[in-house]
Amino acid sequence: MAEPGRPGEDELIARYFRPLAGEGAFQLLDDAATIRPPAGRDLVLTTDALVAGVHFFPDDPPDAIGWKALAVNLSDLAAKGAEPIGFLLSLALPPDWTPDFMAGFSAGLGDCAARGGCALLGGDTVRTPGPLTLSITALGAVPPGGTVLRTGARAGDLVFVSGEIGDAALGLRLRLDPSLGARLDPAARDCLLDRYLRPRPRQALAPVLLAHANGGMDVSDGLVGDATKMARASGRGLRIDLDRAPLSDAGRALIASDPALFEVAMTGGDDYEILCAVAPARAEAFRAAAAAQSVPVAEIGVITDGPDIAFIAGGAPARFARGSFSHF
């Protein structure tokens, strides 16, 4: 029900979400959307939920919250080789939501959607006595049977990871303990903070994975834990040289100030980079295709017959207190 200064549900939808609505969303005036799926393609479907205080800080910039809610889903689609089609948003709003929040949130969501080439198809808005809770279901398209699976890695495959690992987890540390920022120049500090706030889904890698990868997933729960998941799901082992895990200059600088932060970088989560397994014979073509998309990729290890899962750091087996971050 509308309160002074705040719109009711219909006006909220009209003001903040109708501008994001795509074809088939019927201007968000109906209870359902209708799309005509691309002929001769499979549909890839993914859902990710975010809860204030668990997956983001309630006082994060509203546009960053909106951006992240969609970005984490587009990251899943990219890892499966899928091209985004659209998304549905489920939004549970706490009693103290403000029009300013909604304006920022929808702007960030819209930016991510526009960059990702997908539109809002529908959703639901409800109230909650609890924290702001968001769930997005995103749809993408792949050629028939083409989905890149977590279970697809084969023994002997080389393991690649995109971009840089650990920046978001280090950014989260900076957020929790701002005094750490004094160890960095302001630009490096802001870079890490931004990587936590605004993950960039690696959509440009989707066609590269389709063409060359046997298996893949996005790195959302930390490189160590997610690489382990991919190997186990594929019924294999792996050997990863964490010294070859790509670090940003900012990440490297912060880790240099406290080597214990290396573990945070390798296990901390929220990277939203792509981890994939590529047959050695395809590795050169994979590298070239990634380079053509301007996405850096680093070879960090190999899938083994199994079952051993080995991470090497500083030339010795690495032992971490926790293997992966769990939002659960």
Added chain:
Amino acid sequence: MAEPGRPGEDELIARYFRPLAGEGAFQLLDDAATIRPPAGRDLVLTTDALVAGVHFFPDDPPDAIGWKALAVNLSDLAAKGAEPIGFLLSLALPPDWTPDFMAGFSAGLGDCAARGGCALLGGDTVRTPGPLTLSITALGAVPPGGTVLRTGARAGDLVFVSGEIGDAALGLRLRLDPSLGARLDPAARDCLLDRYLRPRPRQALAPVLLAHANGGMDVSDGLVGDATKMARASGRGLRIDLDRAPLSDAGRALIASDPALFEVAMTGGDDYEILCAVAPARAEAFRAAAAAQSVPVAEIGVITDGPDIAFIAGGAPARFARGSFSHF
């Protein structure tokens, strides 16, 4: 993270949700599902969120919560004329969730899925410091361009509603004030309570709507409010005779004990019946097709050129304190 006596996220998914997983869900081992959409059909997509304490009582039977979470989505699909394909579940669990709750919840969800002919395709499970929050996105299929829209009603169309109106809202009243139950025999009381707990989506009407209706929606926010929405969305007016709104014997008995409850029945929500607009020339065929599906339908009014929205009760214009229930 796992706590004593409770499984961690992977085991929770394996134990409670993997048995519900359908083709393309990859046993819920991946971050995304893949489906091959039915050739030559449009996809209908809908999302509904439910929050404990807002959309259901935290102490409702867990299987009823699981049932309802999917049923309200299947009701939307039915109203659009769509045949269910599958669904994704986003689940935010509070700290005090129990294995017993999850067992009941997944059983009720699975019952509704089996009855609805659709399977779990994927989802996300997260923790929340707030109330249990569920969001389901359901997918269905319709012939190309066939989606039955809220906006499709035309002037002169007859307005039909399925089943019985008001039972769920009256069941909610009984739930809030158990002393009301003394006015009914136990079977009638249980019938109303059950209608609130376990809505039955009118899936059998989907092909009937496709064949004969110009416009339609499900009745989730009360007959009065939803009929108004359909007329307004179609750019029309309407005239509804609420004395013709179908009541169950139990509903009629409770209203007889307190005529003020008539308003509750007409505006209360949670009916999950179908409201539709049918051209007079199609009305006989519509009735026959609904009867062939064993779904009762009642003609309750007419779509007008507009813009007047008129509800008649007891032969006079009805005035209600609130036109519709809003979960927002």
